[in-house]
Amino acid sequence: MTATYRESVQGLLRERLLDAAQRVVEDSGWSAVTMSGIAGAVGVSRQTVHNELGTRHDVAQALAMRELGRFLDVVRERMAAADGLVEGIRSACEGVLELGRESVLIRTIVGSVPSENDADFLKILTTESGEIVDTAGVVVRQALLDNFPDVPFADDELDVAVESIVRLVLSHVTRPSKDPSRAAADVAWIIELSLAGHAARS
Amino acid sequence: MTATYRESVQGLLRERLLDAAQRVVEDSGWSAVTMSGIAGAVGVSRQTVHNELGTRHDVAQALAMRELGRFLDVVRERMAAADGLVEGIRSACEGVLELGRESVLIRTIVGSVPSENDADFLKILTTESGEIVDTAGVVVRQALLDNFPDVPFADDELDVAVESIVRLVLSHVTRPSKDPSRAAADVAWIIELSLAGHAARS
DNA sequence: TTGCTCTTGTCAAGTTGCTTGACACTCGAT
DNA sequence: ATCGAGTGTCAAGCAACTTGACAAGAGCAA
Numbered sequence: 027m028t029a030t031y032r033e034s035v036q037g038l039l040r041e042r043l044l045d046a047a048q049r050v051v052e053d054s055g056w057s058a059v060t061m062s063g064i065a066g067a068v069g070v071s072r073q074t075v076h077n078e079l080g081t082r083h084d085v086a087q088a089l090a091m092r093e094l095g096r097f098l099d100v101v102r103e104r105m106a107a108a109d110g111l112v113e114g115i116r117s118a119c120e121g122v123l124e125l126g127r128e129s130v131l132i133r134t135i136v137g138s139v140p141s142e143n144d145a146d147f148l149k150i151l152t153t154e155s156g157e158i159v160d161t162a163g164v165v166v167r168q169a170l171l172d173n174f175p176d177v178p179f180a181d182d183e184l185d186v187a188v189e190s191i192v193r194l195v196l197s198h199v200t201r202p203s204k205d206p207s208r209a210a211a212d213v214a215w216i217i218e219l220s221l222a223g224h225a226a227r228s
Numbered sequence: 229m230t231a232t233y234r235e236s237v238q239g240l241l242r243e244r245l246l247d248a249a250q251r252v253v254e255d256s257g258w259s260a261v262t263m264s265g266i267a268g269a270v271g272v273s274r275q276t277v278h279n280e281l282g283t284r285h286d287v288a289q290a291l292a293m294r295e296l297g298r299f300l301d302v303v304r305e306r307m308a309a310a311d312g313l314v315e316g317i318r319s320a321c322e323g324v325l326e327l328g329r330e331s332v333l334i335r336t337i338v339g340s341v342p343s344e345n346d347a348d349f350l351k352i353l354t355t356e357s358g359e360i361v362d363t364a365g366v367v368v369r370q371a372l373l374d375n376f377p378d379v380p381f382a383d384d385e386l387d388v389a390v391e392s393i394v395r396l397v398l399s400h401v402t403r404p405s406k407d408p409s410r411a412a413a414d415v416a417w418i419i420e421l422s423l424a425g426h427a428a429r430s
Numbered sequence: 431t432t433g434c435t436c437t438t439g440t441c442a443a444g445t446t447g448c449t450t451g452a453c454a455c456t457c458g459a460t
Numbered sequence: 461a462t463c464g465a466g467t468g469t470c471a472a473g474c475a476a477c478t479t480g481a482c483a484a485g486a487g488c489a490a
Contacts, residue, residue: 030271031244035237042233060466069232071449076468262437273478278439 040078042068044092047085052130056086056147086147087157093131094158097122098165105169111177112221114170116214119195123206126199136200151200162192178224187220242280244270246294249287254332258288258349288349289359295333296360299324300367307371313379314423318416320371321397325408328401338402353402364394380426389419 029037046067050059061082065072079085100121108114126132135147151158167188170177179187191213198209231239248269252261263284267274281287302323310316328334337349353360369390372379381389393415400411 031241032271034240034244038236038240039233042236061468062466069234072467073450073469074448077447082467263439264437274438275440275479276477279477284438 039068039070039074040088043070043075043079044085044089048089048131051089051147052134055134059085061085083146086150087154089131090147090150090158091161093129094161096129097125098162100125101162101166102169105173108173111170111174112214112218114173115191115217116210118166118169119191119198119213120206120210122195123198123202123209127202127206132199148200151196155196159189159192159196162196163188166192178221183224187217191217241270241272241276242290245272245277245281246287246291250291250333253291253349254336257336261287263287285348288352289356291333292349292352292360293363295331296363298331299327300364302327303364303368304371307375310375313372313376314416314420316372316375317393317419318412320368321393321400321415322408322412324397325400325404325411329404329408334401350402353398357398361391361394361398364398365390368394380423380430385426389422393419 043064046064047059049067050063059082061075062072064085065075068075075085079088101118104118104121105114108117132151135151163185167184170184170188177184194213194216198213203209204212245266248266249261251269252265261284263277264274266281266287267277270277277287281290303320306320306323307316310319334353337353365387369386372386372390379386396415396418400408400415405411406414
């Protein structure tokens, strides 16, 4: 798992490019991000940015996916630290929502004035969030199985439950309506009820 | 002073190569270091090692110079923290000698059985130590001037004093005869006497 | 000693990744 | 409407790394 030299170099370029893009987003919003600007900030040619990250839309998606990684780290930590399935879910949701409130990138995008065309970026977190939901789903599922192997759901049931959790949390991130702790408790409450119903039917 | 992307990549290759070489030295001695081994450990071709580091002898020198950097960091720290010229010199010497006793690389080389041809490497610290003395001299000189601008030596006098300090310390590193604190006090004592003599003559 | 093997130092040719310059296209501003 | 700025894409050039090769030296065995 240790990164080889060549991987490190490739990874370094990608990280630097995304760092530069993120800095601009956080300072001036997504509309201020240009491919030339990214290239200039890192000291490579614009073509290299296209080679490495693809189109401008791909840059937004890559930024979102990288930020997603930070969130999934929190999920793994919280799940591992909790005792009990429902408490693990609640704690993980809470952690994610707190991070979502603190993340400059998320706040910049979610909190942007709708008129600005930062909406391009916001769409990735909402209407185009397919890959995010998928990736997060895989991680959450695995974290659940790792830490609570006796989860009573069957495989396909677990898929549905996980996807529901992810979608609920993503919704609370993009459109917060209450404290992270309250929102997390709400999500956990739904799951707890589902578990109870599942037990009663079997 | 922040490293640009391209500098980072070049520096990364060099660091990885030296890391690999140092690992072998610390585990199995200098004689076990091969150019192919370094290349293989980092995942580049042997030719690239030659391009980046030169000959095998150059690798040993580069390792020594890199380790020297760690020592000079200590010098700068200690000088900045001390109050008084002589105390700064004493503290810096002490720090360097302690680090020399703890550095695995230094202990491996200095402590190697003379019969082994790790002596190749040892020579760099002793008979071929020209560049080391020069580099260390420049840094020590600057550290002295930065922290004790009222040092009473003239320029050429300072050169002699600094070089003497460096040579004394290097000798204590390669052939320790007493505690770092004792050896450092000895060096400082010499300098203190020189300063007193200098003052008396002027 | 001869012969075998490993390593070094070096070269030339091939591959890969980044740069440069160019072109067509879109979009907002003058 | 046209200008300027940005995007997306291409081809040619360039620098770094790879590959395969070779001569030379050191260590070791028969």
